[in-house]
Amino acid sequence: MKLIIAIIRPDRLSEVKAALFRAGVTGMTLTPVSGHGGEREVVHSYRAERVLLEFHDKVRIEMACSEPFVEPTIQAILEAARTGGVGDGKIFVQPLEQVIRIRTGERDNSAL
Amino acid sequence: MKLIIAIIRPDRLSEVKAALFRAGVTGMTLTPVSGHGGEREVVHSYRAERVLLEFHDKVRIEMACSEPFVEPTIQAILEAARTGGVGDGKIFVQPLEQVIRIRTGERDNSAL
Amino acid sequence: MKLIIAIIRPDRLSEVKAALFRAGVTGMTLTPVSGHGGEREVVHSYRAERVLLEFHDKVRIEMACSEPFVEPTIQAILEAARTGGVGDGKIFVQPLEQVIRIRTGERDNSAL
Ligand SMILES: Nc1ncnc2c1ncn2[C@@H]1O[C@H](COP(=O)(O)OP(=O)(O)OP(=O)(O)O)[C@@H](O)[C@H]1O
Ligand SMILES: Nc1ncnc2c1ncn2[C@@H]1O[C@H](COP(=O)(O)OP(=O)(O)OP(=O)(O)O)[C@@H](O)[C@H]1O
Ligand SMILES: Nc1ncnc2c1ncn2[C@@H]1O[C@H](COP(=O)(O)OP(=O)(O)OP(=O)(O)O)[C@@H](O)[C@H]1O
Ligand SMILES: [Mg+2]
Ligand SMILES: [Mg+2]
Ligand SMILES: [Mg+2]
DSSP, rough: OOEEEOOOOOOGGGHHHHHHHHHHOOOOEEEEEEESSSOOEOOOOOOTEEEOOOOEEEEEEEEEEOOOHHHHHHHHHHHHOOOOSSOOOOOEEOOOOOETTTTOBGGGGGGG | OOOEEEEGGGGHHHHHHHHHHHOOOEEEEEEEEEEESSSSEEETTTTEEEEEEEEHHHHHHHEEEEEHHHHHHHHHHHHHOOSSSTOOOOEEEOOOOOOEETOOOOOOGGGG | EEEEEEOGGGGHHHHHHHHHHTOOOOOOEEEEEEESSOOOOEEETEEEEEEEEOOOEEEEEEEEHHHHHHHHHHHHHHHHHOOSSSOOOOOEEEOEEEEEETTTTOOOOGGG
């Protein structure tokens, strides 16, 4: 099992949700976040110059899934989240050792 | 060490906090999130039918703990978060390689 | 690759951002969170005494980085986030198996 985290543009969220639904993703958790992805703004003030890290509103999507769903989930996000401009976002894949459904106590693949 | 993530109903939060306290959990981080757990709503509009993913407010609890605390923490959450209805939530357990307490610089089990 | 999570005091955020920038961190995701780190408050009410877990506003910083950046990133956070008082925060390091840049489809170290 893996935990997939995607950071995307808020205005791509409904496309991404629809693509995840078509890819068979049945659960996800969304968090509004603020992100920096390398953009810099040079601020000029009286006799000085400062570099500021720019931050933009993003949405963080967290999805636990079983191995066969990892690559289809990544493809769904890539297609639906991409605009081609800088700041389209990132996907992270992490190991996941246990999953438990609270209602039933089921564990791991039966809980997904 | 493990990182335990639990997604629960907001109205179970105070019960869950109390149960975690009794289980000896000494640190946790809470985030308000929005979640989807398989529920679908069929939306009928003029000559069409669309499937929408439902989203509900949830609370995400993140807890770093040492191995002996993993199972008691899971049990505490299961007992306090369960209502028996769909949407009670999920628990995820991930590997955790390092923990550092910022105040002292202590690492790993001494930092928990 | 690793995923580093730091929970810090909101009023240390701009110092921490500047230190991360100097340490060469090029991407990060911020979430406003609420945290408990062992503090307890004893509440006295009529003929009873209850222990409450205190919660404080914190900022959660999530950074994906390659192995050589892990220790410099930790040092940058330790120096910039520390006040010496309880509640300075925690750093967690987790394994990270894949990173994908959505704009280009690049993977892993080329995506960082
Ligand atoms: N290394 C990282 N760690 C954590 N979050 C990141 C990282 N890089 C990017 N992010 C998150 O993803 C969001 C979008 O990043 P962004 O798309 O700018 O990545 P990028 O690698 O700079 O790609 P691009 O060159 O297309 O801009 C950021 O605002 C931030 O929230
Ligand atoms: N696979 C998943 N990945 C990430 N978050 C999830 C996942 N499944 C559920 N969640 C989170 O947990 C919340 C509650 O999920 P829910 O309890 O509906 O899970 P479920 O598996 O559908 O169980 P039930 O059958 O009892 O409804 C969701 O709103 C979402 O935030
Ligand atoms: N075990 C933990 N799991 C998840 N989050 C934690 C944990 N411990 C602390 N945190 C987060 O870090 C924040 C700051 O914690 P804090 O600095 O009080 O840690 P501490 O170990 O109690 O150190 P100190 O003794 O300096 O207070 C908490 O409010 C919480 O958000
Ligand atoms: Mg960028
Ligand atoms: Mg459900
Ligand atoms: Mg503390």
